[in-house]
Amino acid sequence: MNNRLKSLVVVLLLLVLYTPSAFSNDTARTGPEALGMSTERLNRIDVVLTKAVKQQQIKGAVALVARNGKVAYQKAFGEMDEGKPMRNDTIFRICSMTKPITAVAVMMLWEQGLFTLDDPIANYIPEFKEVKVLVMDKNEKKGFRLEPAKTPITIRQLLSHTSGLTYGFLAWPVIGQCYLENDVSDGFRVTNGTIGDGVKRLAKCPLVFQPGEGFEYGLNFDVLGRFVEVVSGMPFDTFLQKNVFGPLKMKDTSFYVPAEKVGRLAALYEPSPKGGLDKVDKRATRGFMTETPSFIYDSLYGYEGPKTYFSGGAGLHSTAADYMRFAQMLANGGTLEGARLLSPSTINLMVQNEIGDFVIGFAGKGVKYGLGLGIYADPVAYGSSVSKGSYSWMGIYNTHFFVDPVRHLTAVNLTQLFPNMTAPDLIKKLEVLAEQAVVK
Secondary structure, eight states: OOHHHHHHHHHHHHHHHHSOOSSEEOTTTTOGGGGTBOHHHHTHHHHHHHHHHHTTSOSEEEEEEEETTEEEEEEEEEEEETTEEOOTTOBEEOGGGHHHHHHHHHHHHHHTTSOOTTSBGGGTSGGGTTOEEEEEOTTSTTSEEEEEOSSOOBHHHHHTTOSSOOOTTTSOHHHHHHHHHTTOOOSSSOOSSOHHHHHHHHTTSOBSSOTTSOOOOSTHHHHHHHHHHHHHSSOHHHHHIIIIIHHHTOTTOBSSOOGGGGGGBOOEEEEOTTSSEEEESTTOOOGGGTTSOTHHHHGGGTTSSOOOOOOTTTOOEEOHHHHHHHHHHHHTTSEETTEEOSOHHHHHHHTSOOSTTOOOTTTOTTEEEOSSSEEESOHHHHTOOSOTTOEEEEETTTEEEEEETTTTEEEEEEOOBSSTTSSTTHHHHHHHHHHTTBOO
């Protein structure tokens, strides 16, 4: 090869390496204005989050906004831990933001024709063949009775939280006690064994209502994580790495934070009885939350323990940039940078109202639920400027994302705070701040 040809090869390689991808940060080159967004208006996010940190509403946060697949805004605020500035690549416990990822895994297998959405889960996890339903009855000596389920729990019901499963910390005392006695993990704490073991224990406890007759936020996605294992023939973490995280280049998303990345893991904070915030750790007094079940805090040690329990409902850790790649895949109709996970028709199916007139009490008016995603069915009732049909979800430690398909807008905002007594409206404010920055 002559020198001229060698030089040409080097130039071509450099172009391949440095050409911006379909999902890249173009703000340094073109500015948000090239994306139809206002820099001045995006900087309002700075004002709100800086104030929230200064007033000890939150300790720190990372906010990321993209439009048309290009990053328009990404900044870190405050601290990720005592004396450690927040970074754009800080790792967060995303808790229930794991659920949309699990839903995508399920729908990838559904697209392969391996099951139908109305298949009984008992076809794949036999322990659910004879589930019981708890009925409160003052005429009974114990104050309740157990009835057989009238119909089997289906995959669709698990994906839409209409199966009758619940969380131990939300459950009626009878069910909560059953969860305790059977060591049913809520997915937050260090848990021995596997998700398969946990789901078998869960099946011993009654449902809060007959399958399909209500909405109850619960352990549905932990069951679905085990379902993915059964249908795919591989551990849940392996399936996600091979089919979701790898193709989407989500390099910092995992159930357990590797030792070399623990220094990037954000600390969890809670309101202090004295005002401000306290770091939650193994020595924490836990402030206002002395009565809170320990599961809320035990997830702090998501890099310790046996590392064999892969909670499909609450177990993942991620970064804002990684989760944005996942959200952008959804926004793009199931594909990102040449990696197609789902078809556009499947994404459309996932964002239809699956719960009818049932109410999601904690989500606010106008919010419904599809297959693993919350839907802004009535933004006016919700009090938001997002477009009708936008979708989102959040995590219990105040992590959140949303996609507005009409305005081609995607946003992720992450902090680590529980409960959100000090910043109860922050998620809704950040939705407004992202939307109002769209000017074209």
